Amino acid sequence: MIKGIKGVKDLLPEETPRWRLIEEAARRWAGRYGFHEIRIPIFEVTTLFARSIGASTDIVEKEMYTFQDRDGTSLTLRPEGTAGTVRSYIEHNRAAIPVPQKYFYFGPMFRHERPQAGRLRQFHQFGVESIGMADPRADVEVIALLWRILSDLNLPNLTLEINNLGYSADRDTYRPHLVTYLKQHESGLCANCQHRIEVNPLRVLDCKVPECRVITETAPRLGDSLSEAARSYFTQVSAALDVIKIPYSLNHRLVRGLDYYNLTTFEVTATNLGAQNAVGAGGRYDGLVETLGGPPTPAVGFAVGLERMLMLLPDSSVGKGLEDVAVYVAGFGSHGPVAGLTALEELRLAGIHAVSDFRSANLKAHLRQADRLACRFTLIIGDDEVVKGSAILRDMETKVQYDVNLATLSPQIQSLLPTS
RNA sequence: GUGGGUGUAGCUCAGCUGGUUAGAGCGCCGGAUUGUGGAUCCGGAGGUCGCGGGUUCGAAACCCGUCAUCCACCCCA
Structure with missing residues (x-):
């Protein structure tokens, strides 16, 4: 891997x-x-x-x-x-x-x-x-x-x-004062700070080693050289x-x-x-x-x-993540999948958040996925619905189901969705 | 670059001083419900115990090495 x-x-x-x-x-x-x-x-x-x-x-x-x-x-x-x-x-x-x-x-x-x-x-x-x-x-x-x-x-x-x-001129005048002081207390500093005296003495000031802090507490301050x-x-x-x-x-x-x-x-x-x-x-x-x-x-x-x-x-x-009210489209049977795909596309073109899990082959599996995806509605389209030219819109919270006409799908669903 | 901790199922972790079929919870899949989700019950799948070597009759466990990861030093946002 x-x-x-x-x-x-x-x-x-x-x-x-x-x-x-x-x-x-x-x-x-x-x-x-x-x-x-x-x-x-x-x-x-x-x-x-x-x-x-x-x-x-x-x-x-x-x-x-x-x-x-x-x-x-x-x-x-x-x-x-x-x-x-x-x-x-x-x-x-x-x-x-x-x-x-x-x-x-x-x-x-x-x-x-x-x-x-x-x-x-x-x-x-x-x-x-x-x-x-x-x-x-x-x-x-x-x-x-x-x-x-x-x-x-x-x-x-x-x-x-x-x-x-x-x-920088202020630091130039301050640096020698600090270096003189640090050299007087060099043996008490950590190895790193002993090295810093030569390379970058100001950095000794924010060393976290307690011994160094004690020494720098009484060191000359940059503020006095400004x-x-x-x-x-x-x-x-x-x-x-x-x-x-x-x-x-x-x-x-x-x-x-x-x-x-x-x-x-x-x-x-x-x-x-x-x-x-x-x-x-x-x-x-x-x-x-x-x-x-x-x-x-x-x-x-x-x-x-x-x-x-x-x-x-x-x-x-941060909220749960899926703030948009979503419609899950459950197309199953022999004609439902194609009708479902059509419905998905129509809803999306109408600005509605619409999803489906194409692995699900029966209604039960679809509803389980709709639940997991936290969709507020499921649009049920099986063979019976295709024959009637309609679909069932199920409110997953209230379990109320509405018949909707496939020919005028998105306006009907739009009117049923809570306005946000 | 240096030091310490930890690597066991998808996830979180048990696994006694080495002992024979490696466990749990959660998750996943299926069934109870042949077109109605979440709950419950029942069943099931899933693991080269990080990797390599060694010790041993026997290693997930002990030793060595190695890799990964986390934390700390250092440094910085």
């Missing part, structure tokens, strides 16, 4: 209604906030991701699905959506368009990681990118959109945390969040794993997700467009993991 790939899942018909619920909520709210859908390729030239996400990040170093095109070009299955969106923005010179460029996207992302709860190799994200506005209200708009979607879906026990990463401009920007962001009543808390340890973030960063976590507790996260990335060869352009965005939202979605959110 050929099986699917590790960490890559099929979404069977039983689960797609839950997905659609989430997708529709995201789409609806994105529209209200003035974001428009963009659809970008699933694979890109490898250098795009290396340059945007950061060559020394885990994603680029060891998690990308990279392969050679026939001409030798290195291509990569996208591990996230921002890089491709920004590439598209630059390539199509969207900067020339005089209205704010606000995009949203849906789609699969690929990272070669060991699967576990809330983590797959092919997973799905919804993301937004607000490109061109260097205004705290743009940050707040994006955060608010994220929060509204999650709230609308009634996802429980969510926490929104925000932090100020400052400008420039006046960065402080003022962040103050405006948090003040605006207060104004529109988005609940958040400050987390000075919040350091994103992708290199392109600056100023505002944020993350929504859930308590009931297992180890992978981040539902959605994002931040401002003012340098990225320029890094990728475009004009200096401020931008802010986020991405949420659809699988993680799905894990949190209350069961009560």
Whole structure:
């Protein structure tokens, strides 16, 4: 038997209604906030991701699905959506368009990681990118959109945390202070963090190892090294969040794993997700467009993991599945099957949800299938009915049966169906 | 990449310190009801015990390997 790939899942018909619920909520709210859908390729030239996400990040170093095109070009299955969106923005010179460029996207992302709860190799994200506005209200708009979607879906026990990463110059002045401090306490840090001191010292701040946390609790804070401009920007962001009543808390340890973030960063976590507790996260990335060869352009965005939202979605959110009132057509005997097929087609052309199980050869089997398919009505057409030019419409709940004329089938049935 | 748990019927799982025909519940099929579903009763089908090797008179059970899966580390959405 050929099986699917590790960490890559099929979404069977039983689960797609839950997905659609989430997708529709995201789409609806994105529209209200003035974001428009963009659809970008699933694979890109490898250098795009290396340059945007950061060559020394885990994603680029060891998690990308990279392969050679026939001409030798290195291509990569996208591990996230921002890089491709920004590439598209630059390539199509969207900067020339005089209205704010606000995009949203849906789609699969690929990272070669060991699967576990809330983590797959092919997973799905919804993301937004607000490109061109260097205004705290743009940050707040994006955060608010994220929060509204999650709230609308009634996802429980969510926490929104925000932090100020400052400008890159701020981090340059802060980094030596942090490194000096960390080196003084190096022996108390975990092996991983000892390595991080050299590679990416800021990441030591959000290490989960308790010993590391004790040490970093009293470490110099980035907040104390921030420039006046960065402080003022962040103050405006948090003040605006207060104004529109988005609940958040400050987390000075919040350091994103992708290199392109600056100023505002944020993350929504859930308590009931297992180890992978981040539902959605994002931040401002003012340098990225320029890094990728475009004009200096401020931008802010986020991405949420659809699988993680799905894990949190209350069961009560999704109905039984078959909301449409359906008519089951039971054609049997020697002439019933053909008459039934005619009836099926006529009902469907009239806009009625009509089904049949062609395996069923007698009325009993048909009725059992009608029951299993949760059809409200069954249209019974056996040889007797064909001779009379009529059929029996049985209400499966009340067991009341009506005679209907085959010549005027759909209008009669239409009038008997409950108006919805 | 590292560690731990679990692989027995379509599904959820039992199966005692190895013992002879491998079980249950649910589901499925048929009958009671030769043209009327859901309930009930009766009957039935369905398993290379993940795979390979080893120990043993004898292995679903013990050992080794391997694969799959889940969880955790790591990392992130």
